[in-house]
Structures are given as C-alpha cells and as structure tokens.
Amino acid sequence: MQYILNGLPIGAIYALVALGFSLTYASAGVLNWAQGDIVMLGAFLGFTFFQVMNLGFSVSLCISMFTLAVIGIMVQFFILRPLQKRQAPEINVVIATLGVAIIMRNIALIIWGADAQIIPSPVSNNPIQFSMLSITPQDILIIAIGILIMLILQVFLKYTTEGRALRAVAQDRYAAIVMGIDAERSDAIAFAASSALGAAAGILVAPVFFITFNMGVGIGLKGFVAAVIGGLGNIPGAIAGGFFLGVVESLAGGQISSGYRDAITFALLILVLWLKPTGLFLQKTRQKV
Amino acid sequence: MSKVLSSAKENFLFVVVLIGLVPMVLTNNYYLHIINLAGIYTLITLGLNLLFGYTGQVSMGQAGYFAIGTYVSALLMFNLQFSFWLTLPLVLITCAVGGAVIGIPAMKLSGPYLVLATVGFGEIIRLILLNWTPVTKGAAGLTGIPLPEFFGIKLSSEQDFYYLIMSFLLLGTYIAYRLAQSKIGRTFSAIREDELAAEAMGVPINRYKIAAFIISAMYAGIAGALYGGFSGVASPDNFTFEDSVGFLCMSVIGGSWSISGAVIGAFMLTILSEALRAFQAYRLIIYGVILIFTVIYMPQGLAGLIQERKIRIVARLNTVKPSGRP
Amino acid sequence: MNTSSSMLHINDISKWFGGLQALSNVSISVTASTVHGIIGPNGAGKTTLFNVITGMISPDQGSVLLKGKLLPRQKPHKLVSMGIARTFQNIRLFNNMTILENVMIGQHVHTPTPVFSIILNTEFARIWEKKAREEALIALAFVGLEAKAAEIVKNLSYGQQRLVEFARAIAAKPKLILLDEPAAGMNPTEKANLLQFVSTLRESGYTIILIEHDMKLVMNICDTISVLDHGKKIAEGNPEDIRIHPEVIRAYLGKREPLND
Numbered sequence A: 001m002q003y004i005l006n007g008l009p010i011g012a013i014y015a016l017v018a019l020g021f022s023l024t025y026a027s028a029g030v031l032n033w034a035q036g037d038i039v040m041l042g043a044f045l046g047f048t049f050f051q052v053m054n055l056g057f058s059v060s061l062c063i064s065m066f067t068l069a070v071i072g073i074m075v076q077f078f079i080l081r082p083l084q085k086r087q088a089p090e091i092n093v094v095i096a097t098l099g100v101a102i103i104m105r106n107i108a109l110i111i112w113g114a115d116a117q118i119i120p121s122p123v124s125n126n127p128i129q130f131s132m133l134s135i136t137p138q139d140i141l142i143i144a145i146g147i148l149i150m151l152i153l154q155v156f157l158k159y160t161t162e163g164r165a166l167r168a169v170a171q172d173r174y175a176a177i178v179m180g181i182d183a184e185r186s187d188a189i190a191f192a193a194s195s196a197l198g199a200a201a202g203i204l205v206a207p208v209f210f211i212t213f214n215m216g217v218g219i220g221l222k223g224f225v226a227a228v229i230g231g232l233g234n235i236p237g238a239i240a241g242g243f244f245l246g247v248v249e250s251l252a253g254g255q256i257s258s259g260y261r262d263a264i265t266f267a268l269l270i271l272v273l274w275l276k277p278t279g280l281f282l283q284k285t286r287q288k289v
Numbered sequence B: 001m002s003k004v005l006s007s008a009k010e011n012f013l014f015v016v017v018l019i020g021l022v023p024m025v026l027t028n029n030y031y032l033h034i035i036n037l038a039g040i041y042t043l044i045t046l047g048l049n050l051l052f053g054y055t056g057q058v059s060m061g062q063a064g065y066f067a068i069g070t071y072v073s074a075l076l077m078f079n080l081q082f083s084f085w086l087t088l089p090l091v092l093i094t095c096a097v098g099g100a101v102i103g104i105p106a107m108k109l110s111g112p113y114l115v116l117a118t119v120g121f122g123e124i125i126r127l128i129l130l131n132w133t134p135v136t137k138g139a140a141g142l143t144g145i146p147l148p149e150f151f152g153i154k155l156s157s158e159q160d161f162y163y164l165i166m167s168f169l170l171l172g173t174y175i176a177y178r179l180a181q182s183k184i185g186r187t188f189s190a191i192r193e194d195e196l197a198a199e200a201m202g203v204p205i206n207r208y209k210i211a212a213f214i215i216s217a218m219y220a221g222i223a224g225a226l227y228g229g230f231s232g233v234a235s236p237d238n239f240t241f242e243d244s245v246g247f248l249c250m251s252v253i254g255g256s257w258s259i260s261g262a263v264i265g266a267f268m269l270t271i272l273s274e275a276l277r278a279f280q281a282y283r284l285i286i287y288g289v290i291l292i293f294t295v296i297y298m299p300q301g302l303a304g305l306i307q308e309r310k311i312r313i314v315a316r317l318n319t320v321k322p323s324g325r326p
Numbered sequence C: 001m002n003t004s005s006s007m008l009h010i011n012d013i014s015k016w017f018g019g020l021q022a023l024s025n026v027s028i029s030v031t032a033s034t035v036h037g038i039i040g041p042n043g044a045g046k047t048t049l050f051n052v053i054t055g056m057i058s059p060d061q062g063s064v065l066l067k068g069k070l071l072p073r074q075k076p077h078k079l080v081s082m083g084i085a086r087t088f089q090n091i092r093l094f095n096n097m098t099i100l101e102n103v104m105i106g107q108h109v110h111t112p113t114p115v116f117s118i119i120l121n122t123e124f125a126r127i128w129e130k131k132a133r134e135e136a137l138i139a140l141a142f143v144g145l146e147a148k149a150a151e152i153v154k155n156l157s158y159g160q161q162r163l164v165e166f167a168r169a170i171a172a173k174p175k176l177i178l179l180d181e182p183a184a185g186m187n188p189t190e191k192a193n194l195l196q197f198v199s200t201l202r203e204s205g206y207t208i209i210l211i212e213h214d215m216k217l218v219m220n221i222c223d224t225i226s227v228l229d230h231g232k233k234i235a236e237g238n239p240e241d242i243r244i245h246p247e248v249i250r251a252y253l254g255k256r257e258p259l260n261d
Helices: A002-030 A035-052 A057-085 A090-112 A136-159 A162-170 A172-180 A183-205 A215-229 A235-256 A261-275 B006-027 B029-054 B062-080 B083-104 B111-131 B158-181 B182-193 B195-200 B206-231 B241-254 B261-277 B281-295 B301-318 C046-053 C076-082 C099-106 C115-120 C123-143 C156-170 C188-203 C215-221 C239-244 C246-251
Strands: A128-130 A133-135 C007-015 C019-033 C037-040 C061-066 C085-086 C176-180 C209-210 C224-229 C232-237
Touching: A002 A035, A002 A057, A002 A133, A002 A136, A002 A162, A002 A215, A002 A235, A035 A057, A035 A090, A035 A183, A035 A215, A035 C123, A057 A090, A057 A183, A057 B281, A090 A183, A090 A215, A090 B029, A090 B111, A090 B241, A090 B281, A133 C037, A136 A162, A136 A183, A136 A235, A162 A172, A162 A183, A172 A183, A172 C007, A183 A215, A215 A235, A215 A261, A215 B111, A215 B241, A235 A261, A261 B083, A261 B111, B029 B062, B029 B158, B029 B182, B029 B206, B029 B241, B062 B083, B062 B111, B062 B206, B062 B241, B062 B261, B083 B111, B083 B206, B111 B241, B158 B182, B158 B261, B158 C115, B182 B195, B182 B206, B182 C099, B182 C115, B182 C123, B195 C076, B241 B261, B241 B281, B261 B281, B261 B301, B281 C123, C007 C046, C019 C046, C019 C061, C019 C209, C019 C224, C019 C232, C037 C046, C037 C085, C037 C188, C037 C215, C046 C176, C046 C209, C076 C085, C085 C156, C085 C215, C099 C123, C115 C123, C123 C156, C156 C188, C156 C209, C188 C209, C188 C215, C215 C239, C224 C239, C232 C239, C239 C246
Parallel strands: C037 C209, C037 C224, C085 C176, C176 C209
Antiparallel strands: A128 A133, C007 C019, C007 C061, C224 C232
16 A cells, blocks of 8 residues: 555656656647656756755746746747658657757756756655555655646646647647647647646656656656556546556555566556557547548 | 669679678778678668568567577577577577567557557566576676687687678578568558558458568567677667667668668668767767758658659659659 | 349348447348449448448448358458458558559459568569569559559549559459449549449449449449438339439438439
C-alpha cells in the first residue's frame, strides 16, 4: 500500500509529461520527441531562477513555464510548419523533433555544464506518519501542484475559446479548418501548452532527482509510455496513464526487483499494446473501408 | 545513356574491385576504423530499411538485436569455445526468435504505438544484459572478446577487419537488393502503402510483417557478432535506445525505401559523427540541425535525391515527363 | 433458393453494431456470369454486406457460400484464392508504386514466393517474375492502360486510378468481382466506358456484384438487382421490376412514381 502512495508523486509528474505528449499528438498529430528535453530545460531554468537568482519557487515555476511555452511556439513555427506544408510523413516529423531534442540537450550541456544540479525542496522532506503509511510534504506538494496544473488545463480546454478550438482541431482537423478555425494557431497553442506542462514537470521532479542535461531521455520515454497507456491523444487518459505508470513502477520496483523494474514495466506495456493496441483507455477505432 | 544502363554485373564487379583496393590507398588506420564501423552499421541499416522503408514498420529497437548478436556470439566463444563462424548460425536463430517475439505483438500496431513497443523491446534487452550479471557480467560488460579467425589466421588489424566486414556487407547488400527487387520487396511495399488493400488482394500481411521483423533482426544480429570481434568489448551502454534512434536516422537520411540509401545513410552519419567530434557539444547541435534540415528538405533521403536527379537527367535526354519515383 | 447454380449465396446474414442492426436476415443468391446490383438508400447496409462477404467483418449470424463452399470469416487474405476480388469505394491503391507493380500484387496468390530462389536469382524465380509481369500487362490491356505501366499511381487522374483498381482485381483471376461504387466521381464519358467494361467482364465469364448509387447505370447493366433498406432486403428482381416496385420507390423517394435516374 505504501508503494502505491510512493508512486503517486512520480505518477503526477509522468502525468504532466504524458499530457504534453497527448496534447501535441491530438491536435497536430505530432509525436514530440523533444518533450523529455523540454522537461529537462524546465528543470534547469527553474534551477537558475530559484537557486541562482533566488526568486521564489512559484515565481520560478511560472517564469520557467512561460519561457518554455515560448520555445514550444518557436518549435511549432520553425519546424512543424515547414513539415506540414510539405506533407511530410509522420516519421519524418518525429525525427525532426528528435533533432530538436538533440539540440536542446547540447545547448543545456553548454550552458549548465555536465555536472548534476539539484534544487532543494521548498518544503521539508520529512515523512509524516499517519496510521501505517507515511508521506512527505514534498510528495504532497508535487501531487498538489501537479493536480492544480491539470485542473487549469482542463478549465482551459473546456471553457476558453482557444481551448475549444484546440479540441475541435483534435477531433477533426479539416472540419475545424472549414469552420474557420486557424489550425496552425491551435497547433502553436498546443505546443505552448505542452511545453509549459513539461516545464512544470521538470521543476517538480527537480527536488526528487538530480538534474542533468541527459535526464530528458529517460523521463520523456516514461511520459510517452504513460501517454500510450492512456491512449495517445486522450487527455484524461494521459493523466490516468501517468498515475498508473507511477504506481505500477513503484509496486514492481518494490515487490519484484528494482533492477528489472523498467524491464517489467516495458513488458507490461507490450502486453497492454498487444491486447489493446490503442491503449487502455481509448476505444479502438474501426477502420473505414 | 549507356552509362546509366551498363550491365549490372559489370557494375558490381567494378565496385568489388574498388572496395578491394581501398585499404591499399587509404593506409591510415583511423580512417579504416571509421569505415569498418560504418560497414557494421550499414548491415543494421539494410535490415532496418527492409523493415521500415519497405514494409513501413517503424522500429526503434534495432539496438536490441545488435546487442543480442554481440553477446550471443561472444558468450558462445567464451563459454563453449565456438569459433566465430560457428556462432553465426546461432546468432541468426536467436535473432530470428527475437524478431518474432516483437513481430507478433507488433503486427497489430502502427504509428507511435509501434514505436513504443519496439523501444520497449530494445530496453528490455538492455536491462536483461545489465541485470543478468552471472551470465552477461552486467554493467561491466564483456572484455577480451576473441578475434575471428580465418583458416587459422587471427584477424586483428584494421585491414583484416575491413575485408571481413566488407565481405559481409557485400553479401548483405546483395541479398537485401534481391529481396527488395523481387515479389517479396513489392509485397512489403504494398503493405506499407495500404495494408488493407494488400490483404484484400491475397497478401497474408501478418506473415510478411513478422518476416520483415525477423529479417531485420538477423541483419542486426550479424552486425552485432562482427562488432564483438571488432571492438573486443561490449557493455549494455553500447546498445541503448539512443543507438536505435541513430540507426533509424541513418535509414531516413540515407533514404529508407532504398537499398543504396542504407549504405549512404550509415556511411554519411558515421563519418559525420566522427568528423564533428572535435566540436564536442557543438558537434551534436550541428548533427541535430542537419537532421532537421534533411527531414524537411530531403524527405526521401539522400538516395531519393540522387534518384530524382537521375530521373531528371534521363528525362531531359528522352524528353519524357519524369514520374518522380522515390 | 436453388443454390446449385448460384455463384454466391448470401445466407441469412445479420449484423449488429452495438444496438444498431446493420443487416437483418439478408439472403441473396447471385447467379454465375451475371451482373448483380445491390442498391439502397444511404445507410442501407450495402457496404457492411460487402465487408461481411470479403471477411473484413464477421456476421453475427448467417454465412456466405461461394459455389457451395463456405467463405472463411475474418480472413480477408484468403478471399482471392477462393476466387473473389474487390475494388474499394475510396480507391485503395499503392500510391507510390507504379501501375504495373500495383496490378502485379493482384497476382500474389497465383505466383510462388520462393525465398531462396529469389536470393540466388535462379531461373525459377526469374520465370515467375516474368510471368507475373506478363499477366499484369494483360490485365492492364483489358482496361487500356498498358502503355502507362511505369507511371506512379499517385500521378494519375482519378478515372485512371479507378481503372488500375479494376486491372488489379482482374489480375487476381477471380470468378467473382465485387465493385464498390465503381462509378463514384466519374464523368458521363467515364461512366459509359464503365458500362462497356462491366459488360465485357460479364461476357468474359466473370460474375459481378456491384454497389452503386447511379440508377441509370444500375438499370442499364445489371441482370438482377437486390434492394436493401435499413439492413433488410426489400426487393429483388430484374431492372424493370425494380423500377416500378412500390417498396423500392417508397424507400428512395417516399412517393409513388416509377424510379428514374
């Protein structure tokens, strides 16, 4: 049971990253390989603002999210648009985002160096006991902020014009264009939002793990796995998938073996995909003949 | 016109002789080492092109088969005193099984789901290699992998490996070419283009998809066996999913729906990677930029670009409308 | 139903999608070497029926027999070897391949795939490749496109692409050809050619089932017409009978005038 609780904070982080993946996939049809490195950049920026410049934690979080949102828009503009114009095959878009990921990673290496950094947590890391379980305030903070951001996202998607436009584009791009929605602007917003989500994930994960220029690879992969579990493009699914992955990892690591933990997760994933090729929470769409 | 249409056999012999002469001209061991490495990677890319470029199945897990090849070969040589050559059939069999293991769930998948399943496979292999310490020596990996022998002579120099690797490469390219040009290649392409229609025309698509996975696995496995003898050491760090991504890039940049594309892509990226080594971190940034550039402006890869040039030249000579075959 | 002379016998097929019944006890018997039309308003279940015949979806009840042999469910790739080929409503060709290659795929079950012979490039492999190529050219000649064999499909006009689909179906050497809205998107000249083409197919001994919305075409070319509405067969007979059939008229127009185009 404790393992389940332990899995929640990392689950929240995975959920944020997964949301990033699902957002860009749903609206622009893009599997953004750079999502993990966006998380990394968010973490480093947070480090710079919080540790180096001594701005408050929340301030650092917000500025970091904003900066990365801008970067996300730049990626959409300079890289996605030309590809869309040329009707590039999906895999080419993925590789382009891979190029972006490599560039981001190495810019981070140049700016912040190869040493791992760490952000001290704004709250204590001492476990609070209640009945047989314990949780740290840090964990609570991560879960709380994570959920808060997810709620803001939901509000955005449901109640704002841009959010609704995004959902329209995600459902049926051509119909949305015909109805006068600027699909490319929606894409830009989707990229901005997922980058902001990634940045948040980065800052939240920073007190837990070391920040290195390389961390994007691992966390991006985990977030991707979570998004797929929930059904790629499915927003609530991404959240469910993220928490699910966090908990499963925690259980597998604790109960079975920590070295093979990721192997077990992947094996489970392949099993899930075999049985439900479009993820646990997404309905299998019938092929139109 | 005659240059374009000269006999395939003559072309082939010409190329073989040319390849044979290289070590005599290029005496620098460092350059030969790069070429040898590129040759090994080309074998992987050949298999990947058949799986991805032709059959349309994305795989970001080829490093897994590459690893299986290296480890199976090395472990058989260490523990059972097999010769290098004797390990090869077993590498092929193990990789064929590996190919089927991922091919079977993969046949229902496409797009990002397929990507993820193949990534998962590659990671599972890497983690097994990392954790199964009694057999694989875990993170420390294998050292002192025996050199292959040819009629009693140990192949140890770069020149020796050059001839060994190039022989395999020529054979591998030939086989891949034959497959691609045949009914099998055509069927693979049909599956990529529209698997539903292919199925309606009688193609047993699942069988072919699994076959494609198995073929690509075997190619990567052989490359792995060669790599073991070539580098002498192997650890799970050599076979990460970043490496798999690298192979996919070689495929795409060279031109995935093309056999020559595999050669071009692997050589170009291997040489480029080395050439930029001096720039350290900037090198990878340049690499990333080139990647993005290629994918936007040369979507069919370098081989596609060359093909289009050829078509345009022939068209100008014949004043016939070019048909833009990728 | 006399099943001995029928090429295809659709036997009491029913299919539900969730709560919606798409097909309801449909039974149709198609005679060999005839052109049999299946018509009905949109949503009548025509394409669903096609998909059941071709094994793409599995019926909840009933069976389909080809010359007395039961058709396998959910195994579309076995259809060709049993003698059925189809075209698609939305044209599904292999866009980046040449016309010739597209049609050669139709030959898939009729030629062996000798892996080792292919790798060694033996006489055996070469002969079969040549044969597949020749058969494909013959099929292309049937539709008049053999001169364009080396063209890439995506560069062709819509009408030409339809013809390629026909050629590919013919190359599969079927006894029965299913045409899914073959006239969709065609201009009058192309439709006239289609009429001629289907007629020639019938004379050549093929049995043809076609789904179509173009009434004029259907009335002109079909020997028998079955009419579906809301998943049920509401009428069946020759064009003359169908034209004045009150149920059919009601289904389409809700009026009581004879059916014209």
